[in-house]
Amino acid sequence: MVKYREILRQRAMGISIRNIAFSCGCSTATVVTVVDRAKARGLEWPLPEEMNDAAIRAVIYPREPKSDASKAEIDHERVDREMERPGVTLMVLWSEYCDAALASGKEPYMYSAFCQRHRKWAMANKVAMHIERKPAQEMQVDYVGDAMGVLDLDTGELLKVYVFAACLPYSGELYAEGFYDMKEESWVEAHVHAFSFYGGSVPIIVPDNLKQGVAKNTVEELVVNEQYRRMAEHYGCAIVPARPRKPRDKGAIEMGVRVIEQRAMAPLRDRVFTSLAQLNGALMEKVREINARPFQKRDGSRDEVFIRQEKPLLVPLPGKPYEMVTRKTATVNFNYHVAFGGSRYSVPFSYVKREVEVCATKSAVWIACDGERIAMHGRLRGPKGSYSTNPGHMPDSHRDFAEWDGNRFRRWAGEIGPSCEAVVDGILKSRKIEQQSYRSCRGVLALAKKHGKEMLEQACAKALSYSPRPSYKTVKSIASKMAESVPEDPDDGAYLRGSGYYQNLDQEDAEGDDE
Structure with a gap:
């Protein structure tokens, strides 16, 4: 009391x-x-x-007059819960409230009264401390809950794109970028790009407790992932994660994520993107519009506050952007290439079947064996299956690998049919160095074991009707769809009979013998 x-x-x-x-x-x-x-x-x-x-x-504390009994009551707790969900606004919830009120025979509050009463309830039931932000002191980062998509023209598959978001709390300046995954390399690269966008870094980065950045965050101990820590050191930053289950510790980016969902991602929901660069270009165009839009309750815009008051105070960027080094162990393939990140890089042919270490940054890949560097390449960022081949790594003659030559692949394909031979010939000619196409040729010919020669020939013929030089992915996709749609009725052209067919024949023969 x-x-x-x-x-x-x-x-x-x-x-x-x-x-x-x-x-x-x-x-x-x-x-x-x-x-x-x-x-x-x-x-x-x-x-x-x-x-x-x-x-x-x-x-x-005088008692408030009772509300009009004819008005429908507002379920404030439900409104509060729903407002935590991505894309939900008070306007949406008010519309739902009106529908429910009219259905129950009561009169709903007008939108302004609805908002006023809910804000009053929220102030009475929630205690939040206003934090005065200082310019150029911190950057809050997080992933947006909803994903976008990029259409793969080869397979027709819609690839998921995860959107990274950053916000400077003082000005509210936003940054967003999409990635195909949420791995550590993408997480670190997103920070590097955000600093480049802002034109400087800040002393403090406030992330969530996601595993890509923070290994452990307790009262007793904070453990930041090694690559994330090195990136922060490179830019002179400190990683200060939000407390677990305390979203208000990073309220600026929580609000920023909602704004990006509603004003950047939602308007792009019906657009079809065929590359990640195309998607990111459209996404950043919308984000720039958000940053340039005037504030509703104060003068200026995010851009104006950022340029005038915050950008001059940012920490200058180092001479070179941070490059994350990724390492893995691989075995050199028969075509003297090693696989890394969906692409293949050549090494001297004498290292075939040897175990090597592959090291990569955003811009370069180098391969080492027994502690000695044996190859260096630029990092490939094209479609999966791309090759980087140094002519100096090739043998003078492929006598040791004579069984793997273009003529033999053409001969094997010719045994299946002319369409298959045409597909294999097109794949062999699609590469500047023929050996780079051998893996795709083997993949096409291996489909005969899975689906049969006749179906492979039909799939190749259909693929040729789409393109004079179809890829292995295209043939594989067509063959798989044809196999799924094979009818069971012999009159429809199918020659495959299930076990039930022969059981019926045995039964009919037995009945004939009884007669």
């Missing part, structure tokens, strides 16, 4: 807020609220003896 009378008495004596709170067993916030409300209501010490705590409370 709050000691209202004692609080007002001690305050009239000039005792400090902190000491009053200690003496009356309440918080300093309660003391401040009671004193302010009493002053607003004209209550001053000394008070009449009959005016006890209950009477004082009735004066400083």
Whole structure:
């Protein structure tokens, strides 16, 4: 029970807020609220003896008049829960509330009254501290909950794109970029691109506790992933993750994510993108529009506040952007190439079947064997299956690998049919160095074991009708779809019979013998 009378008495004596709170067993916030409300209501010490705590409370906290019984009640707890979901706004919830109210035969509140009552409920049921932000002090980062998509023209598959978002809390300046995955390399690269976009770095990065960045975050210990820590050191930053299950610690990016979902991603939902670069170009165009849009409740825009007050205070970028080094062990293939990141890189042919270590940054790939570097390449960023071949790594003659030559692949394909031979010939000619196409040729010919020669020939013929030089992916996709759609009726052209067919024949023969 709050000691209202004692609080007002001690305050009239000039005792400090902190000491009053200690003496009356309440918080300093309660003391401040009671004193302010009493002053607003004209209550001053000394008070009449009959005016006890209950009477004082009735004066400083008067009961609100009851709402019109004909109005439909607002489920504030539901509204609060739904507002946490991506893309949900008060306008959407008000529309749903109106539908439910009319269905129950009651009159709904107008939109302005709906918002006013919910904000009043939220203020009474939630306590949030306003934090004054300083310019160029921190960058908050997170992934957007919803994903976008890129259409793969070869397979027709819609590839998921995960959107990284960054925000400078003082100005609200936003940055967004899509990646095919949420792995550590993409996470670190996104930070590098964000710093480049802002034109400087900040002393503090505030991420969520996702595993790509933070290995452990407890009261006793904070462990940041090694690559993430090195990136932060490179830019002179400190990683200060938000507390677990405390989204208000990074409220700026939480709001920024919602804005990006509603104003950048939602308008692009019906557009078809065929490359990640195309998607990111459209996404950043929308984000720039958001940054340039004037504020609703204060002067200027995100861009204006950022350029005038925040950008001059950013930490200058280092001479070179941070490059993350990724390592893996691989075995050199028969065509003297090693696979890394969906692409293949050549090494001297004498290392065939040897185990090597592949190291890669964003821009370069190098291969080492027994601690000695044996090859260096630029990092490939094209479609999967791309080759980087150094002519110096090739043998003078492929006598040791004579069985793997173009003529033999053409001969094998010719045994299946002319369409298959044409497909293999097109694949062999699609590469500047013929050996780079051998893997795709083997993949096409291997489909004969899975689907049969006749079906492979039909798939190749159909692929040739689409393109004079179809890829292995195209043939494989067509063959798989043809196999799924093979009819069971022999009259429809199918020659495959299930076990039930022969069981029926055995039964008919037995009935014939009985006759």
